[in-house]
Amino acid sequence: MNLTYLCRNNILPVSPENRDEEATEVTSAKESNEGDDDPVDKLTPEAKPERGPLKYLIAVGVVVLVAILVQHLLQHQPPPQREDVCPVDVFLKQMETVKSRFPRQRPELWNRNKIHLKRHLQTSRPTEPVSLILTAGRRAERTLHCLAQSLASAFSAAVNASVLHIDGTGSAGRDSDHVKLDIDRKLQGAFEGNQPVAVIHRFEELPPSSTLIFYRYCDHENAAYKNIFLIFTVLLEEEDEIPGTKSLSAVEEMVDDHLQKKFLSQGRPASFDRMDIDKYGGLWSRISHLILPVAAEERMELHGC
Secondary structure (H helix, E strand, O other), rough: HHHHHHHHHOOOOOOOOHHHHHHHHHHHHHHHHHHHHHHHHOOOOOOOOOOHHHHHHHHHHHHHHHHHHHHHHHHOOOOOOOOOHHHHHHHHHHHHHHHHHHHHHHHHHHHHHHHHHHHHHHOOOOOEEEEEEEEEHHHHHHHHHHHHHHHHHHHHOOOOOOOOOOOEEHHHHHHHOOOHHHHHHHHHHHHHHOOOOEEEEEEHHHHHHHHHHHHHHHHHHOOOOOEEEEEEEEEEEEOOOOOOOOOHHHHHHHHHHHHHHHHHOOOOOOOOOOOOOHHHHHHHHHHOOOEEEOOHHHHHHHHHH
């Protein structure tokens, strides 16, 4: 066979050098085939898809989805339950504090007060206002004022409100009509706001006819406001101090007599806008539900509230 024919048909004997070259070519071919598993790698850089922006969009989508789910859960989550606070419990606790500050008072003062005011607080829709009169002799003047303020604060704390204070001594000698309008304006503003408690200190010093305004606020079931509490204080100027042996009915008579002397004009003709015995009787029946005597507390008489 000629040499040309053998070369064309690869019949020439393989030398050791040729074997090594063929082995190298086979190995290179295998490595090349293994690297061709990912078709994307065969693409040119211009043809490869951009994975960075795609991953970013997926991450943003997940964050938005989680935010929507969290917002949905929060909207449908019930609000935390607030512990109900009973006004009566608050009032009784406050009363214990007040009682500790006034150790010389009669037991009846605390017992009657608790019964009188507790009943009002327990009624969800009172049918009439609640009121009381505190009275004292000259030696307990400061204690009288301090105790009225303390009782008003105890009640107002139970209903989460504030207190209106009206001092009758500042109205003594003024025109009755002007004082009446001023009291009406203050009470109406307080009771329509967040002040359902009012202290009318030194009630006996108000101009007599001006007190007729309390018909409107203390007229039982016909009162303009039902869910209110009024405290009147009356100083018995003719008494040094109310004896501890005086019964509550006797104390009531003392207050009644004193107010009649202060309010009923002698020798003046009766008129529709003047206090007379009939008008006074109507006023007295509206404000005299509970009358309690106050004993002097030495510390308060010396240093005030």
